[in-house]
Amino acid sequence: MTMYGYFLSCEEFTPHELLEQARMAEQAGFRALAISDHFHPWNDEQGQSPFVWSMIGALSQVTSLPVTTLVSCPTVRLHPAVSAQAAATSANLSDGGFRFGVGSGEALNEHIVGADWPDAGVRLQMLEEAVQIIRRLFTGERVTHRGNHFTVENARLYTLPDTPPPIYVSGFGPQAAALAGRLGDGFVTMQPDAGLVGQFRRGGGGDKPVLGGLKVCWDSDRDRAVKTVHRLWPNEQLPGELPQILPTPEHFEQASSLVTEEMTAAAGTFGDDPQEHLTAIRAFADADFDEVYINQIGPDQRQFFDFYRTSVLPELG
Template identity: 60%
Template sequence: MVSVGYFLSSEEFGPRELVRQAKMAEEAGFERLWISDHFHPWLDEQGQSPFVWSVIGALSEATSLPITTAVTCPLIRIHPAIIAQAAATAAVQCEGRFVLGLGTGEALNEHVTGQPWPPPQLRLDMLAEAVQVIRELHGGKQISHRGEYYEVENARIYTLPDQPVPIYLSGFGPDATKLAAEIADGFCTVGPEAELVRKYRDAGGKGQVQGGMKVCWADSEAEGAKTAHRLWRNELLPGLLPSTLPTPNDYAAASELVTEEMVRDHFACGPDPDRHLSQVRQFADAGFDEVYVQQIGPDQDEFFAGWQSAVLPKL
């Protein structure tokens, strides 16, 4: 049985609206939360990008649901020692119901400090060292670290949860998936990729596998597809493009090739519960333990009402 959570989109909504959605998600019967960690939205049409750690503090007071960052990049924009402190505080605020989801990020968010954007394998190597730094700091002792990519001098985190913060790694290919199996407590990805789940398990991964998906509940399929195309056509960009383009304008230009018909085929659009159920069941059939659903666009109240009455009871 797959556990169904709600995916809070920091690219579309401001901090107070994200907190409101989290409350509605809990009331509707969703069991957990994902929240994205971005400096920029993917497209200007999305229109938001609040600082995730401030929002998590508010969520900890507004809901009792477990929260995972999906995902935080600890490579360039924020030093892993600072991420370690932020995650420890979040875990205390959430009374242990917090998972630090980490990944290699995108140039869109990470290049803003003026540092060069590394190639994929180098980013994976940096991520492995960043995880090492975070785990050492979560041990509660003063540490100094002289690594290939990061230095830490006489650092100790004093505000720590009772148990170490679980760390999950995201992956979209075999190398990142293998790294998750080797050094992380769990694995996360987007799309019902049974092959990635298999690779994670075959490489020795024992933790939970999380997946993210998007839908657009609307009065009609056509209306839902129109909204999804306007706000999330970037989701269909292929290959390495999503990790390399530097600005929302670049994503807008690249996604001109994505048609509304392509979006309609990719996302469950409209009010048909069976279409939404089918999308969730693809993740369950692929071996995922948890799936997080994001409603695209402003019709959040209608989405939660529809899923509460017609979708979640069948799951």
């Protein structure tokens, strides 16, 4: 049976708002949390970007729900050894309720340290090497590693959970789905693409969990909801590899100027009709996803949680 969770958007909300959303999500009946990991928001209108590892520590103290990063990049902005320490501490704090979602990253967040931004194939090689390092560190052994992309000298994690957190690998194409099947404890992808899920399962994923997510905008006025999404998240409609290679929020704003309200309206889930929300969510279950995380865009958070508590989650079982 598919599990339904709430997605905390670090790009749009302050730390205190995210903590309150986590509390409301648990009260509404969501069974898990996911959280984004960004240095920048996608655009200045979103306007926030708290440090995800601080947020996970705080979440462990205000909710009993498991938390998954969707997703962190453990290759450029943070070295794999530092990422491993952050993930191990998070798993320890949450009594094993932390899952480490990882991906190959976006220039938006990773270029800030001055490193060259490699092409997609190299980024996947870096991710594979990083995950191998992280898994070794999760054993508690002392690790020295000299690879194609990373060096580790005499590193050992002293604070570990009883069980290492599972590592879920993100991907949006066949090559990444195959890597996730071979390397990950699960697969993360944001579209209800049954073909991609099948490639993951055939590539070694088997019955490992597949996680997805979608953004919605509850509002009593559907047209107003469309305007809210078009103002805050037009980047959701940018095609292809653009989200991985554009380096600043200003570049995303320039590219997003080509996204019209009509394009936004045709691609999202808006308003207060439960059936529209249920149809969008069930598309993931129909595509063989195990977990689906829903994010409410805009300020109407309490109304959204009331709506899902009474009209959506009961219908999903």
